[in-house]
Amino acid sequence: MTKILLLMLGAILVENFIFSRFMGICPFMGVSEKPDTAIGMGFAVMFVMTLSSAATSLVYDYLLVRFELEFLSTIVFIVIIASLVQFIEMFLKKLVPSLYSALGIYLPLITTNCAVLGAALLNVEEGRGFVESVVFGFAAAVGFTLALVIFAGVRAKMKYTNTPKSFRGSPIALIAAGLIAMAFAGFSGISL
Template identity: 65%
Template sequence: MEMTLSGILLLVVSAVFIDNFIFSKFLGCCPFLGVSKNPSTAFGMGCAVIFVMTLSSAVTYCVYTFVLVPFELEYLKTIAFILIIAALVQMIEFFLKSKVPALYESLGIYLPLITTNCAVLGAALLNIQNGYDFITSVIFGCASGVGFTMAILIFAGVRARMQFSNPPPSFKGTPIALITAGLIAMAFMGFSGMSIG
């Protein structure tokens, strides 16, 4: 991809809106349904995801290009990436705990959950699959994280309102949440007709 300003803008807009990780790619649905009961925890989770996704995109790109490709070990990328992500999350946890305790307090509980968030591994694999270079990978990782955060925040807002509604008993809880997510996804389909540039 051309590294012009419009190229970057296109990448960001498509990662956040058009190909939103949750509503069109279905990556990261577990935390999306699990941690979206109220907006503030959703925001905490979202920030942690943006942070880890940006960092892991950078690190996995470097490891793939400078370690796996020269040694012709591309087929090990799934194992390598998941280990990198797990180690990275652990390191971030230690670092925040000792250096920025305030941030650790607010993000701490979400960090371990991120290891098994398919959005993070998905972004790392997509970077390689789409053949992005280093800067594009980092931007894509960050923008996808922003898209995830936006989706989870919108959903948490709707869910907070939904607590006052009274659905039929069998629809209480997850089913009505899923149907709401379906309606939001329908709204997001509106972006797919958008063309930029």
């Protein structure tokens, strides 16, 4: 139990996907304009990342390892995650329309997100079992959401600042992201 908790804490803070691994920067810049959309995207990522970690972990252990095809893991994971998201989308549209409309556009957006693929590949690299993989996937997504919401708050404030013209928009957002990443660097080196 302690091990699981430490794994979660590590994935959320120490090895935060955005601020220390620099994965999933595209949605991080794209949907962090408003806190509302950031939370929507965060929940979609949590949903997909947990499920894809589970699926890829099973496929790796029982298919790729068994047939000695470990070197195919990256390309197989891409295919699996993409079709899984497609499947979930159809499934939700038919059976849970309320969740479908809540996740909305964000669900297909994260089909080819590198954070989702990254979580799957990291699980393999670290040799995690099924339960650990699912926990890691979920915790990494929580860390992703945390980063997104924090940054959305910063950007909401930034809208009202008198930024020099050449820095307006993405440049100043990237600078702010770098500053937050430096703050998160304070967690690095803590081995849990």
